[in-house]
Amino acid sequence: MKADPVRRERLVEVFLTAPGFVWLLLFFLLPTFNVLLISFRPSTLTGGIGEGWTLDTLQQLRNPDYPGILFRTLWVSLAITVSCLLLSVPVAYFLARCSQRWKTRLLLLIMIPFLTNFIIRVFAWKVILHPEGWLASVLAFAGLIPPGTQLLYNVRAVILVSVYTYLPFALLPVYAVAEKFDFALMEAAMDLGCNRIQAFFRVFVPGISRGLWTATLLVLIPNLGAYVVPDIVGGHSSSMLGNVIVRRLFSDRNLPHAAGLSSVLTVLVLLPMIVVILHRRRREAH
């Protein structure tokens, strides 16, 4: 009789855990392994998945274009992440030192544009960067660019628009940590002879490093799999891994090949995740 409450508690735990766990098992974990399996299947002429096993996809992945695309995916994602961090640190610093009233107001102001549809926000940039748009005319008038310069369909446009769409994902975690930062520490550093800039970089920035790591994770990983932004404002010279996957999937209808590339992407996103998680655990151990 004594073991009964323990068993009962265990049953309750299983009852609470099972629904969500089984759902994610069926529709998240299982499909991820399925993708890996499909990369070793032959493709059929009708764009389906054939029977039997083959290493064809592995052969096709040695495409000479792929290292370049992989490299671009990496550096573009890194450039986006670094830009987001550089912008969010001063903004988070400013917000953290605002009065409570202004904090709520400014945070709300930051959130509102991002409650509009993602596709629409990307589209708005297509309008702004249009060669006959007003931005191009202003820049040309100021003599910064020659008239008729194409601002769209290149890597710069992809980085700019991605920074726009991902900045809140960096800003909010950095702000969340900065808000709890004790600014008396900076004053102490300055009393001890630091100047303002030194105090900022040697006391404030290390103090919010946890937020910076979270921000890195939240911006870098989705951008490694970016597909929409390079598709709308990027050109042929700026396709990323995500675009190639979609092309293989829908234009060429080579499902195993698309599955193989997706598996490469999975490995690519697992690496930064492991680095950040290890870093976190090491900090917690200290």
Place this chain on the structure above:
Amino acid sequence: MKRSRFPLVVTVLVMLFFYLPVLVLVVNSFNRSRSSGPWTGFTLDWYVRLFGRRDIWEAFGNTLIIAVSASAASMLLGTLAAFALHRYRTRLQDAHYTMVYTPLVVPEILLGISLLLLFVALGVERNLTVLFIGHTTFCISYVTMVVLARLQDFDFAMVEAAQDLGAGPWTIARRVIIPLLAPGIFAGGLLAFTLSIDDYVISFFLSGPGTTTLPIKINAMIRRDAPALINALSSIMLCVTFLLVGLSQKLNKENRT
């Protein structure tokens, strides 16, 4: 201590950066030019035409059906999961946490492709159910995290008190836990609803001929016919967003006082 102006300047510039595209959309929705190019005169024509587009309204209907059903399902599954994660510290919960956390960081394109290939492998047609499954899958994790955060302040003494007074588990769930947790569950549901309405990538992989959602429709319109119509549509959506945010702020204030 004299403060540096630099953070203020960056903040103002970032705000301008955030609102520039929004402003351009609203202004262009009254622009007579078809291609959203230079200003050619004021018109309300795009708004009038928008109401005549049956296909847009149909896509909007699909989006709503999916958003409502996926947020309802993920509210249920996410709340149960959050309870398990909060109450137990077992090996099972470690695995459970990893399973719930990973979809939050994995790029959406991977979720979309893996589900698409699963349904292809199973020979399932792409219909609204498929979309519902896809959206629920990514919404569960968000709801779980929101409810889990709210559970940190949850007072379990209430549950024990109810037990001492002789309430059964169902009564406790229905009359103690759910009413106390309702704000957290609804906050999670609201987040799931917004994410589902906004979702493009997952829907791009899972929507079929008859199951176009609004973001998919918008993307097709950007490419094909009328960017000007999208300006009008986004301006309306923006107004609704402003109204909703204002309303929720007002409700919050009234609740606090």
